[in-house]
Amino acid sequence: MQIDHGKCVACGNCIPVCPMGAIYIDPAVNRATVNLDECVECFTCYRGMSKEYLNPTLVRTIRGFLKYLRIRFDPEPDVCPTDALTPQELTWPRIVRRAFSDPLVPHESTGIHGRGTEEVKTNDVTGRVNEGEAGFTIEFGRPGVGVRFRDIQKMTMALAPLPITFEKKNPVFSLMADPATGTIREDILNEKVLSAIVELKTRLEHVPQVLRMVEEVSQDLETIVSIGVATRCDGQGDNALEPLLKREGYEFYRGKTNLGLGRRPAAVPA
Amino acid sequence: MTNTLHRFGSRDSLRDDYIIFAMAARGINDQGAPPKLQTFLRLALKHHPINVGNAVKGGIFRASKALTPLAHWRRREFIAPEEVVESIDTCTTVSAVFDDPANLEAFLTELKAADLGVSINIAALTDEARTCCQRAGITRHSVEYSLGFHGDLNRLPDRHVLELSTMCGHGMVAHNLTKKMLDWVKEGRRDPRQAATYLAKFCTCGIYNTTRAIRILEEARVGK
Numbered sequence: 001m002q003i004d005h006g007k008c009v010a011c012g013n014c015i016p017v018c019p020m021g022a023i024y025i026d027p028a029v030n031r032a033t034v035n036l037d038e039c040v041e042c043f044t045c046y047r048g049m050s051k052e053y054l055n056p057t058l059v060r061t062i063r064g065f066l067k068y069l070r071i072r073f074d075p076e077p078d079v080c081p082t083d084a085l086t087p088q089e090l091t092w093p094r095i096v097r098r099a100f101s102d103p104l105v106p107h108e109s110t111g112i113h114g115r116g117t118e119e120v121k122t123n124d125v126t127g128r129v130n131e132g133e134a135g136f137t138i139e140f141g142r143p144g145v146g147v148r149f150r151d152i153q154k155m156t157m158a159l160a161p162l163p164i165t166f167e168k169k170n171p172v173f174s175l176m177a178d179p180a181t182g183t184i185r186e187d188i189l190n191e192k193v194l195s196a197i198v199e200l201k202t203r204l205e206h207v208p209q210v211l212r213m214v215e216e217v218s219q220d221l222e223t224i225v226s227i228g229v230a231t232r233c234d235g236q237g238d239n240a241l242e243p244l245l246k247r248e249g250y251e252f253y254r255g256k257t258n259l260g261l262g263r264r265p266a267a268v269p270a
Numbered sequence: 271m272t273n274t275l276h277r278f279g280s281r282d283s284l285r286d287d288y289i290i291f292a293m294a295a296r297g298i299n300d301q302g303a304p305p306k307l308q309t310f311l312r313l314a315l316k317h318h319p320i321n322v323g324n325a326v327k328g329g330i331f332r333a334s335k336a337l338t339p340l341a342h343w344r345r346r347e348f349i350a351p352e353e354v355v356e357s358i359d360t361c362t363t364v365s366a367v368f369d370d371p372a373n374l375e376a377f378l379t380e381l382k383a384a385d386l387g388v389s390i391n392i393a394a395l396t397d398e399a400r401t402c403c404q405r406a407g408i409t410r411h412s413v414e415y416s417l418g419f420h421g422d423l424n425r426l427p428d429r430h431v432l433e434l435s436t437m438c439g440h441g442m443v444a445h446n447l448t449k450k451m452l453d454w455v456k457e458g459r460r461d462p463r464q465a466a467t468y469l470a471k472f473c474t475c476g477i478y479n480t481t482r483a484i485r486i487l488e489e490a491r492v493g494k
Contacts, residue, residue, distance in 0.1 A: 016446035017472070044442045048472040050334040050345075074459060076342060077450060078333065078468050103273070103440040103474050104326060122295035122389045123412040137414070142276065143436050144445045145425045194441050211417075218421040225421040226276045230414035237400060237410045245415060252415045253281050256274060257399040260411025261381065262389035268298050 001039055001046060005031040007084035009059040013077055014085065017045050019194060020146050032084070040146055040194045041094070042101035045085050052081045093188045096149075100171065101194035117170055117197055120230035124262040127270065128167075130232050134207045134241055135167075137228040138214055140221070141195035147223040149175070150189040152196055155225070156182030158217045159198075163206050167199035204231070204240055208248050228255070273439025274365075274393030274477055275416050278432040281395060283486070287437075288374045288402075289393040289477050290314070291365035292386070299387060300361040306386040307364045311355045313384060314366035317377040322354050323476015325363040330354060331470035331478065347467050354476065369481035371402055378406035430490045434483055438473035447472070455487045462487035 003014070003023070008031040015023050015032065022038035023045065025031070059081055066073050075081070090098055098105055119137055120129055129135035138155065141147035152172060160166075160182030166173050177185045202210055207229065218225040231241040245252060264270070274289045292310040294303035311322055323329035330348045334341070358364060368374040374392070381390060392399040396413060403410055419426065426432060427445045435441075435448045451465040460468075466483035 016450045017444055019441050019444040021446060044472060048333055050337050052337040120412045120414045121293060121391050124389055125295040125298050142441055144441055215420055221421050223421055224419050226419055227417040228275050228414050230412060232412050233410050250417050252417055253395055255396045255413055255415040257392045257410045258412040259390045259403060259408050263387040265299055
């Protein structure tokens with residue numbers, strides 16, 4: 001994303017809107033500027049801000065006059081008065097940023113918007129995670145920090161030797177150079193994204209081992225790691241994962257519950 | 271997606287936060303899904319949700335792309351919920367946000383009877399979600415637990431900012447904008463409802479809980 005300096009009036013409205021804090025007023029030119037290395041092409045600024053189409057020279061003149069009189073101007077905070085935000089055409093590898101950061105762009109590998117994973121949300125239809133198994137969602141970059149693929153690789157390389165299976169229908173998996181070792185393709189390691197999720201499955205008895213590894217590697221990463229772990233419930237809605245997590249010392253009270261109302265068409269084989 | 275999994279807050283802070291969403295499994299039961307997803311939302315609208323959304327088109331709170339100087343006094347900041355329903359023209363994820371578990375339970379009862387065949391999930395306090403299901407005669411199939419944030423926690427802002435910003439699970443509500451709204455409410459420049467609306471407009475899938483946001487902004491205003 002770029003900002004058209006011919007239109008920008010340095011009102012500053014776009015600065016707090018950026019989830020990565022990548023927009024700032026460049027004092028050399030007195031215009032809003034995007035730090036492209038930190039920008040993850042999420043399009044929050046372009047899509048989320050309302051737009052006016054005022055004449056920039058007029059707006060700058062009025063703002064300058066009010067500033068001279070020390071009059072505080074109280075504009076609507078979510079408006080770009082001159083439509084100065086300008087998307088740029090993205091090519092590889094930078095286009096990866098948008099694929100992972102803009103929730104309105106579907107991932108090519110999965111066809112799913114958002115961060116492109118179904119996880120346990122469709123487990124009643126897919127049967128991906130069964131009783132006695134645990135499905136992990138290890139999310140990097142949220143909330144509001146972002147992550148570079150080199151940090152994700154540190155985690156995937158640490159997890160690969162464990163008794164786990166990476167989920168193949170996952171955008172990060174589709175970018176792995178070698179899933180057996182957890183290495184990610186080299187040409188995107190420096191690309192920054194708003195967030196990305198690594199999904200894997202393991203047996204319940206291996207959950208503590210996986211959790212310990214995730215926590216250990218997380219300490220060395222320049223980002224936030226959010227952990228989610230899922231399982232199939234029994235006929236009464238209970239599961240063996242919950243007491244296991246409590247024994248491991250985790251406190252948790254929030255999550256997602258699949259109601260089991262989805263149905264697999266008879267014509268579609270399991 | 272884990273856009274509803276990691277909403278930050280204490281049990282008490284999350285007491286009025288229930289998101290229910292529907293989706294089909296790609297390549298399995300997604301054929302013919304859009305009308306079922308429309309039915310899901312139409313049933314939800316009978317039970318007073320505070321926000322509804324289509325993950326690829328947005329929720330009811332929207333940015334304005336054609337403002338004029340005169341429009342600031344009569345901005346259209348949200349669309350009719352039925353417009354969200356009509357926007358469903360492809361296999362997507364649709365959601366409804368409730369701030370009252372009684373309304374959610376009534377909706378669940380209708381959903382069970384409707385037998386849409388698509389996957390339905392509730393993101394909320396897990397024991398509350400289970401109770402709502404049991405009262406509607408539903409036994410949960412699977413569950414995913416949020417084990418919170420790890421890693422470089424020094425990069426995180428304060429709790430009020432996190433409570434408000436993490437209600438957009440795709441990260442579209444920036445920490446800095448949230449902090450700005452908290453400050454503006456404290457300074458009396460905007461009231462909590464206006465501030466919550468500004469924030470909700472950036473959430474592209476319509477899962478922002480404005481009831482909870484207003485409450486958090488009110489509490490933060492007086493220093494709670």
